[in-house]
Amino acid sequence: MTEETTEENEIVRRMKHLIGKNVLESEVPRPRRIFILINKKVFTKTVRYLTKKMEFSHVSTITGADVGKEIEVIYHLNRGGTIELSLKIRVEKDKPVLPTITDLIPGATLYEREVHDILGVIFEGHPDLSPIILPEAWPSDVYPLRKEWTIKKIQKKVTKGGKR
Amino acid sequence: MSYPTIRIPFGPQHPFHIEPEYFMFEVDGERVVGVKPRIGYVHRGIEKALEDRTFIQNLYLIERICGICSHAHTTCYTQAIEEILGAEIPPRARFIRTIIAELERIHNHYLWLGLAAHEIGFDTLFMYSWRDREIVMDLLELVSGNRVHYAMNTIGGVRRDITPEIVEKIRKGLDALEERMRYYKKIAMTEPTISKRTAGIGILKPKDAIALCAVGPTLRASGIKRDVRADDPYIAYDEIPFNVITYDGCDVISRLFVRCDEVFESVNIIRYAMHHLPEGKIRIKVPKRVPEGEAVSRVEAPRGELIHYAKTNGTTKPERYKARSPTLGNIPSLCKMLVGGYIADIPIVIAGIDPCFSCTDRMAFVNVNNNKQWILSGEELRRYAIKWYRKE
Numbered sequence: 001m002t003e004e005t006t007e008e009n010e011i012v013r014r015m016k017h018l019i020g021k022n023v024l025e026s027e028v029p030r031p032r033r034i035f036i037l038i039n040k041k042v043f044t045k046t047v048r049y050l051t052k053k054m055e056f057s058h059v060s061t062i063t064g065a066d067v068g069k070e071i072e073v074i075y076h077l078n079r080g081g082t083i084e085l086s087l088k089i090r091v092e093k094d095k096p097v098l099p100t101i102t103d104l105i106p107g108a109t110l111y112e113r114e115v116h117d118i119l120g121v122i123f124e125g126h127p128d129l130s131p132i133i134l135p136e137a138w139p140s141d142v143y144p145l146r147k148e149w150t151i152k153k154i155q156k157k158v159t160k161g162g163k164r
Numbered sequence: 165m166s167y168p169t170i171r172i173p174f175g176p177q178h179p180f181h182i183e184p185e186y187f188m189f190e191v192d193g194e195r196v197v198g199v200k201p202r203i204g205y206v207h208r209g210i211e212k213a214l215e216d217r218t219f220i221q222n223l224y225l226i227e228r229i230c231g232i233c234s235h236a237h238t239t240c241y242t243q244a245i246e247e248i249l250g251a252e253i254p255p256r257a258r259f260i261r262t263i264i265a266e267l268e269r270i271h272n273h274y275l276w277l278g279l280a281a282h283e284i285g286f287d288t289l290f291m292y293s294w295r296d297r298e299i300v301m302d303l304l305e306l307v308s309g310n311r312v313h314y315a316m317n318t319i320g321g322v323r324r325d326i327t328p329e330i331v332e333k334i335r336k337g338l339d340a341l342e343e344r345m346r347y348y349k350k351i352a353m354t355e356p357t358i359s360k361r362t363a364g365i366g367i368l369k370p371k372d373a374i375a376l377c378a379v380g381p382t383l384r385a386s387g388i389k390r391d392v393r394a395d396d397p398y399i400a401y402d403e404i405p406f407n408v409i410t411y412d413g414c415d416v417i418s419r420l421f422v423r424c425d426e427v428f429e430s431v432n433i434i435r436y437a438m439h440h441l442p443e444g445k446i447r448i449k450v451p452k453r454v455p456e457g458e459a460v461s462r463v464e465a466p467r468g469e470l471i472h473y474a475k476t477n478g479t480t481k482p483e484r485y486k487a488r489s490p491t492l493g494n495i496p497s498l499c500k501m502l503v504g505g506y507i508a509d510i511p512i513v514i515a516g517i518d519p520c521f522s523c524t525d526r527m528a529f530v531n532v533n534n535n536k537q538w539i540l541s542g543e544e545l546r547r548y549a550i551k552w553y554r555k556e
Binding site for chain 1: 207374460471486492
């Protein structure tokens with residue numbers, strides 16, 4: 001096992017030490033990549049710990065994915081340009097609310113707005129969640145990257161059956 | 165006595181880029197006191213479209229995310245899919261990908277130098293650098309058959325080989341490109357026209373650069389040594405020696421020097437890669453069906469860190485695919501740079517992060533007091549800036 005692999009495993013070990021059973025899944029598929037699924041209730045504590053204590057100060061981006069009944073929000077956090085930690089949190093589709101991380105990492109502003117636009121996740125405490133990608137006139141209940149909104153269905157709703 | 169501030173909308177129309185931006189500026193006299201960005205005006209829904217197409221079809225769609233960094237995007241995409249497939253591409257393919265990636269970087273930086281020179285009214289440099297940019301475009305055409313959208317990458321390797329004759333031609337082209345860039349760097353260092361418009365303009369302090377998650381040359385010009393090629397090596401970068409260029413001026417001229425020096429590094433990388441080009445196959449056959457899995461793929465595109473996230477479900481189509489291009493990562497930092505600067509510096513500061521801006525930008529000035537409004541195109545704003553500086 002290389003030295004780098006131990007570093008990633010060490011990070012996972014420290015995370016498990018911090019939040020115990022709230023680490024639901026963890027994986028180190030290759031050097032410099034970590035995937036961790038955590039419980040939503042320890043989210044703020046974990047992000048604070050990662051950014052303040054473990055130097056994961058760069059957020060590469062935030063991905064939102066529809067995983068059935070829930071929405072998976074993935075924070076791609078980076079340490080020193082090398083290790084990319086993908087921190088996953090699942091929120092219910094009916095009530096997709098997460099606290100913002102912009103107070104810890106101001107660079108996450110646009111990424112959170114993007115996830116809000118395309119999947120309807122509300123980031124509590126975000127200074128401005130106005131549309132960043134979708135037009136102002138976009139219907140408020142259409143979240144284009146949710147699986148129930150197929151391309152045909154969106155076209156029908158947004159362009160009123162193909163007619164503008 | 166305080167005067168009310170004036171709001172100025174900037175943008176949005178950009179026929180050729182994924183991310184055309186719109187900015188609402190708040191100005192107090194000549195000073196910018198607030199900026200609010202808005203993107204998405206030609207959002208093409210690529211992420212949704214990717215979920216509806218096969219992995220091979222997606223290769224073509226990914227190529228078209230950006231016209232300039234098309235190779236960076238496909239490299240990022242193919243290595244994500246290859247990682248999930250567990251496919252190891254042949255060494256020759258890795259080296260060819262590296263050569264194209266660095267030619268693309270040289271192309272981008274020459275293009276940027278011309279655009280930046282144009283923004284500050286130094287059109288001679290603009291013409292010269294775009295003339296020399298043709299050298300690298302010809303090389304790319306020679307290798308790939310295309311001037312842009314090289315279509316060299318495929319899942320499992322590359323589509324075309326580099327023959328010894330092509331290597332010889334690239335070598336000659338590189339000599340010319342290196343010599344010309346040396347000349348431009350000398351001009352940038354000695355010409356007062358450039359230093360007056362770029363030195364001390366668009367300041368981004370290192371602590372802000374980190375907090376706002378800046379990427380690429382913008383970050384490196386603030387003195388932070390971070391480059392995906394060195395920190396998280398992919399394709400052949402772990403086998404090729406090169407330096408990560410940093411400058412600590414934190415201003416536009418530092419961003420210019422970073423890009424000039426990166427061209428020299430790219431030239432050396434290509435020379436090394438061509439000298440050590442391994443023999444063998446250029447691609448392997450991979451299955452059409454990709455097993456369930458996920459991957460995060462990172463590439464140092466000419467403009468900075470590019471990150472893709474892929475999630476597959478065992479079919480021939482991805483479950484979720486996310487791409488974040490470097491310009492989006494640099495917008496928060498750009499807003500920081502603009503605040504406190506002059507209106508006349510807006511064009512060069514925006515050009516400083518290299519955001520794929522077209523000159524069709526239009527800008528409306530609204531006087532809040534009497535609602536009087538007039539519209540300036542990007543071109544008129546550029547002229548305004550030149551005139552404003554001439555008065556001084």
